[in-house]
Amino acid sequence: MKYLPVDKSFFEGTTSQLACRLLGSYLVHEIGQATLVGRIVEVEAYLGSADPAAHTYRGMTERTLAMFGPPGHAYIYLSYGSHFCLNVSARPVGVGEGVLLRALEPIEGTELMAANRGGKAEGVLISNGPGKLFQAMGVTKDFYGHDLTQLPLYISKGEEVEEVVVGPRIGISKAKDLPLRFYIKGNPFVSRAR
């Protein structure tokens, strides 16, 4: 199976629209001879200045620069001092919105993903969380600001998703009620709610 990067128009539209469009798409990372492919099964939208739970709520900082940059680029942050998470920036330059990738279903290179996770995780535990998928896909903070239409790390269009479920986001205390979490109904790799 051959995977091709999406073009820039994939990232146009509202952030919620992009979040839904990312479901069923593939995150691809080509490392040397190996190709790691994960199907995106769970995402969350973060709406910048309109969203108290967003890192970008209070404006731009050194950390959040990529969120305010052009759409389709990687915003990476360190969560709780120990886990990195990957976001896709949305909206035009100057608007701090984006989509957090929360869970993947391993499609290719599952063995290597398990190895990236320390060899101790199996099955859904390989990539059913934002910090887990980041580690499994072999991403590093060096990809901060990376254009996700370019090798070696990119988004590739997937098949239409059967059914999308919308609900409140996970692990936040502000704007809890907003329906900004999207996931593929019934997919076992979706992270478990608290």
Added chain:
DNA sequence: AGCAAGATTAGC
């Protein structure tokens, strides 16, 4: 300058 909370995870 110091402190608490946070888009999480693994281990007891």
Added chain:
DNA sequence: CTAATCTTGCTA
């Protein structure tokens, strides 16, 4: 249930 551990914003 709790520790680990870095960034940011708020208080003094």
